[in-house]
Amino acid sequence: MNEINVYSEIGKLKTVLLHRPGRELENLTPDYLDELLFDDIPYLKQAQVEHDNFANLLRSKGIEVLYLENLAAESLINEEVKEQFIDQFLYEAKIKDDHNRKLLKDFFLNISDMQKLIDLTMAGISKSDLDFEEDSFSDKKERDNLFFVAPMPNLYFTRDNFSSIGKGISLNKMNSETRNRETIYGQYIFDFHPRFSKKDIPRLYDRRAKTSIEGGDQLILSKEVIAVGVSERTMLQSVKDFAQNIFREDMGFKKILAFDIGEHRKFMHLDTVFTMVDYNKFTVHPEIEDELKVYSIIDNDGVLETSEELDSLENILCKFLNLEEVILLRCGAGCDVTAAREQWNDASNTLAIAPGEVIVYDRNPVTNEHLKKAGIKLNYIPGSELVRGRGGPRCMSMPLFREDI
Numbered sequence: 001m002n003e004i005n006v007y008s009e010i011g012k013l014k015t016v017l018l019h020r021p022g023r024e025l026e027n028l029t030p031d032y033l034d035e036l037l038f039d040d041i042p043y044l045k046q047a048q049v050e051h052d053n054f055a056n057l058l059r060s061k062g063i064e065v066l067y068l069e070n071l072a073a074e075s076l077i078n079e080e081v082k083e084q085f086i087d088q089f090l091y092e093a094k095i096k097d098d099h100n101r102k103l104l105k106d107f108f109l110n111i112s113d114m115q116k117l118i119d120l121t122m123a124g125i126s127k128s129d130l131d132f133e134e135d136s137f138s139d140k141k142e143r144d145n146l147f148f149v150a151p152m153p154n155l156y157f158t159r160d161n162f163s164s165i166g167k168g169i170s171l172n173k174m175n176s177e178t179r180n181r182e183t184i185y186g187q188y189i190f191d192f193h194p195r196f197s198k199k200d201i202p203r204l205y206d207r208r209a210k211t212s213i214e215g216g217d218q219l220i221l222s223k224e225v226i227a228v229g230v231s232e233r234t235m236l237q238s239v240k241d242f243a244q245n246i247f248r249e250d251m252g253f254k255k256i257l258a259f260d261i262g263e264h265r266k267f268m269h270l271d272t273v274f275t276m277v278d279y280n281k282f283t284v285h286p287e288i289e290d291e292l293k294v295y296s297i298i299d300n301d302g303v304l305e306t307s308e309e310l311d312s313l314e315n316i317l318c319k320f321l322n323l324e325e326v327i328l329l330r331c332g333a334g335c336d337v338t339a340a341r342e343q344w345n346d347a348s349n350t351l352a353i354a355p356g357e358v359i360v361y362d363r364n365p366v367t368n369e370h371l372k373k374a375g376i377k378l379n380y381i382p383g384s385e386l387v388r389g390r391g392g393p394r395c396m397s398m399p400l401f402r403e404d405i
């Protein structure tokens with residue numbers, strides 16, 4: 001059996017990957033918020049309560065919930081792999097000072113519990129955690145820094161650093177340094193984890209690529225069509241490279257739609273403004289509709305053909321998904337102020353767990369009511385702390401297996 005099977009956005013969800021927020025959130029401080037892509041510092045205890053509630057809801061629907069941190073720990077299968085991981089982790093954490101790199105390496109090597117080791121690499125290591133000689137820093141920037149190793153607070157957005165697509169995975173090159181460090185866990189899971197490493201899972205993108213692509217921009221609209229956002233995080237060139245790899249693997253995907261949503265922090269990925277909730281129903285943030293440009297990319301005998309689609313979003317979706325009608329459910333239900341506020345709080349970032357059934361934050365009542373009136377079944381989760389990282393149910397989950405529709 002394949003471990004990865006994702007040919008839609010809405011097929012019944014069977015297995016999903018989460019990351020329970022950990023101490024990395026407590027290593028957020030005001031001076032680092034911008035660099036670490038956060039708007040505020042969540043209260044960890046409450047964020048964990050909210051996240052556990054999300055995981056329990058998924059389990060109550062019969063969905064297998066896996067945790068990134070557990071898979072990563074289980075991937076350090078022997079001392080050799082452990083040491084290779086530590087070396088690569090420290091290299092990517094840019095510990096320039098040889099002396100401190102050696103001390104940190106010894107510190108990590110001495111941890112025999114792999115879970116503890118992984119959790120620490122995620123949380124980061126502050127200067128107050130370890131008793132190192134400050135004077136040994138040659139570089140002023142390193143001396144002034146609060147951390148030896150910076151935390152990775154965005155890990156609970158498992159949607160972004162790699163994506164399951166068809167039977168393959170796109171191990172993404174992230175746009176920011178902080179998020180690109182996260183992709184090391186996916187690398188070790190797919191190289192070494194007993195459940196995933198032996199399955200010949202096709203690789204659809206390389207985390208060392210030159211241009212970035214992020215999972216929040218990758219949406220599987222049908223078994224033939226993938227939408228990819230061209231955004232603050234994903235370049236058109238990356239979409240073309242990704243398309244080439246998709247067509248090479250011959251998994252049945254025939255068309256890539258590149259949705260150019262512009263570069264904005266408030267909607268950094270396509271899934272913050274557009275998600276699929278049923279066979280012919282989509283959430284959409286009205287602010288993107290006027291500016292949106294859509295390009296279709298197909299494979300013509302080994303050569304990519306790209307053309308701009310000059311039509312409304314509805315008509316483009318009808319055409320490419322072979323549908324008679326599509327319904328766009330606008331965030332804020334027609335009110336621009338509500339749309340702006342609720343989109344900021346991830347009202348359009350729904351996670352479909354079956355056709356017509358989604359998980360949403362309870363804090364967006366207007367958009368939620370609009371979806372409900374359109375016949376969508378809603379499951380609510382609280383997210384007052386989780387939302388401070390700017391992501392909703394879709395951002396916080398990576399489906400590994402969906403039933404085909």
Ligand SMILES: NC(=O)NCCC[C@H](N)C(=O)O
Nearest residue numbers: 037157216269389390391395
């Ligand atoms: N798919 C998503 O939109 N994920 C949310 C990512 C939020 C995170 N703070 C980031 O800026 O990358």
